[in-house]
Structures are given as C-alpha cells and as structure tokens.
Amino acid sequence: MPELPEVESLVRLLRPHLVNQIIAAYEMPKPLHGGYQIADLMGQRITGLERCAKLIFLRTPGAAAVLHLMLNGQLIYISADGRTRLAGGHPGPDMIAELPCSTTRLIIRFASGSRLYLNDSRNFAHMELIPADSIPDLRKRKRYGPDPLSPDFTADYLQIALSRRSRTTIKEALLDQTVAPGIGNICADESLFLAGIHPARSSADLDDVEIGRLVKGIADTLEAGIRRGGSANEARGSVKETRRAQQQVFKVYARKGLSCLRCGTPIERIVIGGRGTHYCPKCQRRTAPN
DNA sequence: TGCCCCCTGCAG
C-alpha cells in the first residue's frame, strides 16, 4: 500500500536507528514470502537503509534484503528500552497494537535488544535476499525509470516515456513503475488533479504544457506527502477513521461525492486499469485542450 | 493490453 512518500518517510525515520545494528535473531510467527532468507543475515551489521521505487533495501556488507510492503505492510521499530516506537507503512489498527500481533509475520531482533516487526494482514508483502553488488542488476531487471524525487524526472523525460505508452491512459502510465517508479494510486490521482488532467486521457495526447503541469503536480504531491511523514499516516485506527483523515488531506482521493475544493463540483470515482480513480469532472477535462 | 490471481478484513 505504501507509496513513495510512505516508503521514503519510513526509510528516513528508521535509518538512524537501524544502521549499525547487529541482526541477532528472527522469528516468523506467520508466513512471509521470502522471509526465511533472513536467516542468512544473522550476525550481520546493517550498513544502510534505502528506498528504490517502493522497495526498501536493508543493506549489510555482503547482501541486501529487498522488502516490498505491497498493500498492507507495516514496519515498526521498538528500542531496547521500549520507549522509542517508530512505525510506518499501511495505516491500520495493527500499527498501534501490542506487538507481536495477529498480523505480525517477521520479527528481527538486534544484539542491542531493539527489534523490528513486519506486519501484513494479507500476506502480499515479500522479501528477497540478494548479493550487495547485484543491486544494479535488480534495478535493471525492474526497468525503473528515474526516481520522481530526482532531478532526472523532468518534463522532457516524461514526454518521451509517455509517448512510448501511446495506447494507455495517463492514469495507467503513471502507475507503471518503469515510467514513474514509486507513484501509486493516491499520488496518481492527486497529481492529475493538480495538473488539471483527466485520468482517462490518452497518455500520448498530453501537450507540453500539460506535461509540465503534471511534473509539477507529481513533485508537489510527493513533497506534501513526505512533509506529512507519509500520506494520512496519522490515521491508524479503523477503516472509517482512516478514510476521514484521507478526506482531510487529499484533494480527490477517497473524496467521491464530496465537493471539489477548487470548483465545488462533486468528485467522481471511476475504475481505470482495475484501480479506483478519483477526479473532478470539471477541473479535469476528458478532451485535449485544443 | 486486459483479465485474473495472490490474500484478508471491513463496511454497506
């Protein structure tokens, strides 16, 4: 579930606490795809924590655990004295629960006495262990485009990437990690709203002005999300509470039927590429400008 | 490119 802002926030939050910790033991109370591989990291010192698209790299001198939280994954760090508790990922009741809880799939214990919990109610999250020097190969295999937070994610780049996706909608193109790695369903909807572009528009039909606005919309959406420490990350209660918080924070996502903050028109929800898609029918027109 | 699947929980 977490998108770029959540994963980035989580990595920044945990990095200073995890780096230099020695991995001492682990438990898997429930299955985690690839989780057993963590056995190979026993005794290893963590040298880095990085984000790549929506992936998290937990690095040791020789290897990297590559973790994807998918839709429902969470990471929670608890210090040895139990007084520091840092959480990120999917907002939900299990994020604030006593740990381990019913969704806990992996516990990593460090020599210091602190520990890291991975919760995932749906068993979609997965982990793989790769040699440290094969990270470039992984990036190549995934064919990720330039990170949207990097200076390489320019209008010129996006123009070319979108022109390659001529037969798809702009919404689907944004969800394509080879085009915009890290962008997810919320960021896509929010960015398109800021840019005033209808999500069902053909990706190759956008003109230069629209692509410029889209690049700006993506940057603004990501920046706002990271500044917040992860979109709507403050909502960790019931589905209903989370939804309410999302409606406070987002412009269109989760706001079906509510008034557009710019023009007052009710926000609509359609399905594109199998994903719920939210937009303002007045501010985001279906047809090209000319 | 579109569909289906992976899995669980919650709300209408």
Place this chain on the structure above:
DNA sequence: CTGCAGGGGGCA
C-alpha cells in the same frame, strides 16, 4: 452477501 482496499505478476 458483494464490493472494496495506497501493489504487482502472470497469463493469453
């Protein structure tokens, strides 16, 4: 009961 959930891979 059905639909829905901030993801992604495999399939024809």
